[in-house]
Amino acid sequence: MFREFIKALRKRPLLDQMYAEMEQMLAEAVDMFRPISEVLRGKRELTKETRDQVYETDRKINRIQRRIRKQLVEHLIVSPGTDVPISLVLMSIAKDAERVGDLCKNILEVTEGLVHPLKHGPYGTRFRDLLKRTEDLFEPTVRAFLESDCDVGQEAIVTGRALAKECDQMIMDLLDDDRPCREAVLYALLARYIKRIALHLTNIASSVVMPLHMIDYYDDDGQSRKEQEPERTEPAS
Secondary structure, eight states: OHHHHHHHHTTSHHHHHHHHHHHHHHHHHHHHHHHHHHHHTTSSOOOHHHHHHHHHHHHHHHHHHHHHHHHHHHHHHHSTTSSHHHHHHHHHHHHHHHHHHHHHHHHHHHHHHOSSSOOSSHHHHHHHHHHHHHHHHHHHHHHHHHHTOHHHHHHHHHHHHHHHHHHHHHHHHHHTOOSOHHHHHHHHHHHHHHHHHHHHHHHHHHHHHSOGGGTTOBOTTSSBHHHHOTTOOOOOO
């Protein structure tokens, strides 16, 4: 369904412009996460320039998100009843991309709280792997959206949900660990923020795979969790 939306969207200048802005928004989110990940993995130093870059990129994402939201509302007011599905999809994706930006700032705060980059101990090694795989998840997520590729989108969803489960396991392991309180708290926060980023990327990928009313509810078998468990309404993020 999403592929047909995009074909129709490209014929409308305003929606085509918003689609391009969405592409920029997702690219900015990648540019926020990568330097923080590299600092935590010991690939670069945490400098004032890195901090400034992260916060400036977040401001760019926020500006784009507000602009997209405003344009979508105006478009639907001027042309009521047209392009509603794709407009709602773009609104959802814009919100997920904006949340990724906020979570990148949260990870930066954790990075500033750590005395040293993640070491090669039991948790350091696991976190370095999680960060790298989360960074790698951006590319197929963005590609699935831009190319309306359901196969790539489904792979991104499976990867994102696996990362989220590993983050949950990390938190459970920390509860039974006797490491210093400061380190345990920072590690738990880091695991939580990585999980949220992975699930927001999963939400974006689900816009390509699932019908509009099932976005954010994708599960491994391709059904929505809402359909599987009627009593639960909690979305993936």
